[in-house]
Structure formats: C-alpha cells, structure tokens
Amino acid sequence: MIVRTLAEAAQTNRKIVSPDGNWDSTRLLLKDDNMGFSFHITTIFKGADFQMHYQNHLESVYCMSGRGEIVRLEDNKVFPIEEGTLYILDKHDKHILRAFEEMKLACVFNPPLNGKEVHNKEGAYELVADTI
Known part of the structure; x- marks a missing residue:
C-alpha cells in the first residue's frame, strides 16, 4: 500500500515548477x-496561456477549482473548463490551455511520468527522463 499526502509531497522533489512560470x-x-499510470495535482496560474501536445502520453484532467478554457487546435474548438469538468486528451490532441483564474487540476498520465518532466519545445513530455 502507498499512502502520501499532497502537503508532504509538495515539500519534496515531487513538486516541479515549470521553467516558464505557467x-x-x-x-x-x-x-x-509500478501502477501503470501517474497521478498529479497541478496548479495552472491565472493568466497562463500556453500550447501543449502530448505526443507520447495520454492524459485525463479533472478541474477541482478555477476557470479557464482549452482550445483543440485541430479545429479551433473551444471548451470551457471549470470546477467539475473532465477533459481527456485521448488522441494526443494539440491544444492551448488558458487560465482565467488559478486552476487546480487532478491529472492522470499513461504511460506514467518519471517525475522530472517539463514540456519540451513541442509542448510534450519526453518518454525517457531521469527518475527523481
């Protein structure tokens, strides 16, 4: 059995801050x-507006608080994101995420992340990274 608290994990190298401040x-x-997926609590800061393209991972995101939007770049369709919204990047969707307020998100990645990943120039996480 694994038991961790968010408060304790946030005081360790399990907390990653994006180089761009988003x-x-x-x-x-x-x-x-060894669970076959990774689970993260992510804060997107108010005013963040950035492009991502998870070419190597599938992601499900549940908005716990805050408000923003996601733009699917394939067709420029805009989806509002607010508390209680789940969005799933099931086709490695290239997208833009915007935060109108600070957003707290619960994120699941498959395959799981190693722990040090930050977005590359394409807005993706690499498959190979050093473990924390």
Whole structure:
C-alpha cells in the first residue's frame, strides 16, 4: 500500500515548477510506484496561456477549482473548463490551455511520468527522463 499526502509531497522533489512560470505540479504517483499510470495535482496560474501536445502520453484532467478554457487546435474548438469538468486528451490532441483564474487540476498520465518532466519545445513530455 502507498499512502502520501499532497502537503508532504509538495515539500519534496515531487513538486516541479515549470521553467516558464505557467504551472506547478506535485507528482503523487510516478512510474517507479509500478501502477501503470501517474497521478498529479497541478496548479495552472491565472493568466497562463500556453500550447501543449502530448505526443507520447495520454492524459485525463479533472478541474477541482478555477476557470479557464482549452482550445483543440485541430479545429479551433473551444471548451470551457471549470470546477467539475473532465477533459481527456485521448488522441494526443494539440491544444492551448488558458487560465482565467488559478486552476487546480487532478491529472492522470499513461504511460506514467518519471517525475522530472517539463514540456519540451513541442509542448510534450519526453518518454525517457531521469527518475527523481
């Protein structure tokens, strides 16, 4: 059994801050936990507006608080994101995420992240990274 608290994990190297200042992410469950997915609590800061394209991972995101939008770049369709919204990037969707307010998100990645990942120039996480 694995038991962790967000407060404790946020005080360790499991908390990653994006180099561009758009987000921070506390990675509660990682690849070396051997569950087949990773689980993160991510904060997207108010005013963030950035493009992502998870070419190597599938992601499900549940908005716990805050308000923003996601734009699917394939067709420029805009989806409002607010507390209680789940969005799923099931086709490696290239997208823009905008935060009108600070947003707290629960994120699940498959395959799981190792822990140190930040977005590359394409807005993706690499498949291979050093473990924390």
